[in-house]
Amino acid sequence: MTRPVRVLSLYEGFFAGGARVLHTDLISGLHARGSQQHSVLSIASEAHRESTRQPMAADPRYQHLLRAGIGVTTLGRSAGAEPPGRHTFTDRELLVASAAVRQADVILSLKEQPLGLLLALSERGLLPPVPVATCLHRSDPIHSGPALGWLVEATALGIVDATISCAISTDDAYARAGVDAIDRYIIANGIDTDRFRPGTPDEVGATKASLGIPASAPVVVFAARFDAMKNPGLFLRAVAEHRANRPDAHYVLCGAGMDWANPAFRELADEGGVGEADSIHALGIRDDMPAIFQIADIVALTSAFGEASPLCLLEGAACGATPITTDVGDAAHQVSGFGLVTSHRPHEIAAAWDVALGNRQTGRSASLAARDGVGRDRMVADYAGAINRLLCIEEAAA
Incomplete structure (x- = not known):
């Protein structure tokens, strides 16, 4: 031909x-x-x-x-x-x-x-x-x-x-x-590693400022649509556990239906013990995900089922975040060597976030070293x- x-x-x-x-x-x-x-x-x-x-x-x-x-x-x-x-x-x-x-x-x-x-x-x-x-x-x-x-x-x-x-x-x-x-x-x-890359200090500062996040605050990003497969309720319960010990942390949620205008999301947040606090940024659908991942210290995934090879883990890691995921699909294999795998228990997820934040530079180096393998x-x-x-x-x- x-x-x-x-x-x-x-x-x-x-x-x-x-x-x-x-x-x-x-x-x-x-x-x-x-x-x-x-x-x-x-x-x-x-x-x-x-x-x-x-x-x-x-x-x-x-x-x-x-x-x-x-x-x-x-x-x-x-x-x-x-x-x-x-x-x-x-x-x-x-x-x-x-x-x-x-x-x-x-x-x-x-x-x-x-x-x-x-x-x-x-x-x-x-x-x-x-x-x-x-x-x-x-x-x-x-x-x-x-x-x-x-x-x-x-x-x-x-x-x-x-x-x-x-x-x-x-x-x-x-x-x-x-x-x-x-x-x-x-x-x-x-993934496109030209788009998903570490942010410059100016880029990170501008994105944090636009969201009202202090420059020094640790950030956990959850990029998922509002669906039972993604188990947003588990993420919100983990947030409730985590912020009790890390009041300086901020949590950014992105995806269809992942915003306060969605009554089902608001109800789930209330059930999980998470109020509409300044540290909870429920943004809904975003078209600037590279910028969101660039401010992340952690990219979290709490899915209950259905995942195969989640893009958010690769995209977050390519920007320097540490991926922390439940063991679904090939996720555990996917983050081997630069991420953490947790159970489906909120307190254990929150504990893993603490471990990652305590070893932030080591985690960032491991994620960036994995970039060549995820292009x-x-x-x-x-x-x-x-x-x-x-x-x-x-x-x-x-």
Whole structure:
């Protein structure tokens, strides 16, 4: 093939979340290499999730794709708590989707949620024989709802040829759940270390000042959407334990629904014994996460389930923070040598934060030393190889 390989990514929609950050960064990196030409088909043009309305046009991932010269088509739906089933698509939507698919040599499905669309196209005879890989980003497929069944069915029918998992725990979990793709790849996440870097003293000072945080105050950052998977209640209980001994500490929470305007967040904070104090900064969705991580001494993760290869731990460490996480997915392996792993007990989490703050310089040096191993170049190269192998397999079969 002398022209660039045309790769179409399927998104359920554009909304805040690590998988969309990663996939958007991935395909823009692949597109920039020149040997592949990427485009996106998004089922939804806005999302209503975590007590927020998130329009596609305002989404940083969408804007990033446009700046990278990657075209985005949408079916104009609204994304909610449940992914769209195959029988919900209209004739017009299927024709738009079929036209996009017919222009592709390879399809990447961002997680299993968009697969209802491919099943609908297949049932109507509108799906050409294009190789499909599903990119998987969680370690608990049972929480994917009906989409897990769609993935099992699509692999059995030969619609999905390969899975690309971001973690060993992800690949194992989906295999146990009955996903039997012809090819299974494991490609660990990587991040843009040009964006996620240590801040200069002026940058750190300016960000702290903008949030009302004293220059010398230790900072714990929690970057997660307001979801049971992320277990924000556990984080808030740990904050209550920790600030009893460290009244100088400040706690910054970022993510969809992670703000005082969300009644469910406010209720959870009250239950955890955390009031709306000056030291608690619940910021909601932020588009300046490198600046937030640059002020962090600790990047915390208290997830209960579902994590595979959490980006926040890598992004925080690349900025110099010490990652401290519960043992979920590949998180413990991911931070080995520069982070700490805790139980799900609030007082033990708070104690780990104290240990990290007491060894701040050592922890910072270890995190920064790990930067070379978490960059995205290796990830982009591995995905390029997987896509090319998938295309070669399809051409050989034809």
